[in-house]
Amino acid sequence: MNLEALRAELQGLELADDDATRATYGHDESDQGDFLPALVVFPRDAAEVQRVVRACNTHQVPLTPVAARSGKSGGSLPIHGGISVSLERMNRIIAIRPEDLTATVQPGVILGDFQRAVEAAGLFYPPDPNSAPYCTMGGNIAENAGGPSALKYGVTGDYVLGLEWVMPTGELLKLGKQTIKGVAGYDLVGLFVGSEGTLGIATEITVKLIPLPKVVMTALIPFTDVLAAARAVNAVLLAGLLPRCLELIDDVALEAVKGKGVPFPVEAGAVIIAEIDGTTEEGVFAELNLLASITQRSGGLEAQIAVDRDQRERLWATRRMVSPALRELQKFKFSEDIVVPRSRVPEAIERFKAIGTSLGLTVATYGHAGDGNLHTNVLYRSVSDRPRVELALEALMKETVRLGGTITGEHGVGIAKRKYLSLEQSPELIALQRRIKVLLDPAVIMNPGKVFPDEP
Ligand SMILES: Cc1cc2nc3c(=O)[nH]c(=O)nc-3n(C[C@H](O)[C@H](O)[C@H](O)COP(=O)(O)OP(=O)(O)OC[C@H]3O[C@@H](n4cnc5c(N)ncnc54)[C@H](O)[C@@H]3O)c2cc1C
Numbered sequence: 159m160n161l162e163a164l165r166a167e168l169q170g171l172e173l174a175d176d177d178a179t180r181a182t183y184g185h186d187e188s189d190q191g192d193f194l195p196a197l198v199v200f201p202r203d204a205a206e207v208q209r210v211v212r213a214c215n216t217h218q219v220p221l222t223p224v225a226a227r228s229g230k231s232g233g234s235l236p237i238h239g240g241i242s243v244s245l246e247r248m249n250r251i252i253a254i255r256p257e258d259l260t261a262t263v264q265p266g267v268i269l270g271d272f273q274r275a276v277e278a279a280g281l282f283y284p285p286d287p288n289s290a291p292y293c294t295m296g297g298n299i300a301e302n303a304g305g306p307s308a309l310k311y312g313v314t315g316d317y318v319l320g321l322e323w324v325m326p327t328g329e330l331l332k333l334g335k336q337t338i339k340g341v342a343g344y345d346l347v348g349l350f351v352g353s354e355g356t357l358g359i360a361t362e363i364t365v366k367l368i369p370l371p372k373v374v375m376t377a378l379i380p381f382t383d384v385l386a387a388a389r390a391v392n393a394v395l396l397a398g399l400l401p402r403c404l405e406l407i408d409d410v411a412l413e414a415v416k417g418k419g420v421p422f423p424v425e426a427g428a429v430i431i432a433e434i435d436g437t438t439e440e441g442v443f444a445e446l447n448l449l450a451s452i453t454q455r456s457g458g459l460e461a462q463i464a465v466d467r468d469q470r471e472r473l474w475a476t477r478r479m480v481s482p483a484l485r486e487l488q489k490f491k492f493s494e495d496i497v498v499p500r501s502r503v504p505e506a507i508e509r510f511k512a513i514g515t516s517l518g519l520t521v522a523t524y525g526h527a528g529d530g531n532l533h534t535n536v537l538y539r540s541v542s543d544r545p546r547v548e549l550a551l552e553a554l555m556k557e558t559v560r561l562g563g564t565i566t567g568e569h570g571v572g573i574a575k576r577k578y579l580s581l582e583q584s585p586e587l588i589a590l591q592r593r594i595k596v597l598l599d600p601a602v603i604m605n606p607g608k609v610f611p612d613e614p
């Protein structure tokens with residue numbers, strides 16, 4: 159690795175190699191540890207990104223794209239050192255086109271800012287990871303991020319039409335389309351969305367938009383028991399309702415947020431947050447009442463309905479508190495994002511709790527139960543508990559796959575889950591993906607060491 163020669167080649171670009179900046183870019187939200195880059199580069203346009211990538215190829219220096227570092231699988235961590243390429247300076251909303259129902263942004267645009275800009279134009283961009291106030295559009299593309307509204311509206315990849323993309327070898331490509339439909343050539347947008355920063359760098363993103371739903375109402379439905387709550391989720395969907403969100407919070411997670419957000423009834427051992435959107439107040443209210451009566455037949459207590467924006471925001475703020483609040487319950491945690499077929503959610507929750515009990519660990523489960531995507535958290539108090547935690551995580555992943563599920567629904571594999579990939583995917587499938595990686599990145603310098611298990 160010839161860093162000095164590389165630095166000389168990058169003259170004129172914004173660079174930082176002070177300890178504080180390197181430490182900042184060596185850490186994300188994955189709890190995978192710290193991996194410091196030698197240098198952080200802040201390109202301002204696609205041409206500068208190309209310069210960085212070409213120089214890294216010339217000098218055989220690994221590079222890792224990085225944005226807001228909210229990732230939960232360690233995707234932005236430069237585990238082999240080298241350069242971190244921050245896309246944060248490329249943060250311009252290029253166009254919102256109401257008539258075409260499309261928008262084009264640079265990758266460093268903060269999702270929450272984009273959502274607000276789109277809503278001001280009467281439009282809606284549904285992907286809504288709970289990190290929206292700080293995560294970026296580029297990070298969302300790379301992880302194919304989802305969120306509570308994926309139940310009705312799908313995930314990031316369902317909205318990406320076109321990409322401007324710097325390949326790992328430095329070429330700049332325009333992929334996909336600027337129109338709502340278009341099937342020319344292979345679906346390379348589909349390959350690059352979710353590629354976790356290993357197949358190149360997004361420098362411009364075109365997404366589709368939809369009309370903004372006029373009315374949104376949210377209900378909090380308490381249950382005494384988490385399994386009854388999980389069964390109620392299925393009862394709602396089987397009854398033919400398609401809420402925008404059906405979130406579940408279990409007893410451990412409820413305990414963690416107690417006294418911090420909206421108050422829950424004392425007898426609550428779990429809650430569902432259900433949200434319905436539509437065109438008229440009457441229609442949405444009627445659907446929400448129907449949902450409340452279905453959940454009551456499944457053991458739900460009286461639903462509390464939030465009708466205005468403030469009440470809704472307080473409910474969602476409480477939901478967003480769950481992850482940090484769990485960390486206050488015990489000092490450390492691993493947060494998984496497995497998905498099981500919807501019909502298996504109650505069984506999965508039961509099995510995960512049993513795994514925790516058998517190893518003397520607390521397991522909390524919350525998340526997007528409506529689409530089977532559960533954030534199962536293994537909590538622990540000290541690093542000496544790590545061997546038991548590793549056993550619990552492996553058992554949890556095996557159980558997920560046995561139930562017909564997947565090891566990650568939205569956070570990506572990164573380094574956090576690469577050792578579990580072979581539980582879910584065959585050696586042939588992993589080998590095919592490795593071949594694609596090497597075809598596009600022959601020098602293997604673009605975010606190396608991510609996604610795939612170590613070579614045998
Ligand atoms: C409290 C909290 C709640 C969260 N909730 C959700 C949730 O509900 N749903 C969900 O899906 N995720 C969630 N996340 C995870 C995280 O926010 C998402 O994965 C997000 O998409 C990461 O975006 P980022 O800008 O922080 O990217 P980073 O973490 O900086 O990077 C993530 C990956 O993207 C790559 N990357 C970044 N920019 C580019 C680019 N321009 N081109 C190519 N690759 C790039 C990096 O190399 C890395 O592999 C949550 C995280 C936190 C901390």
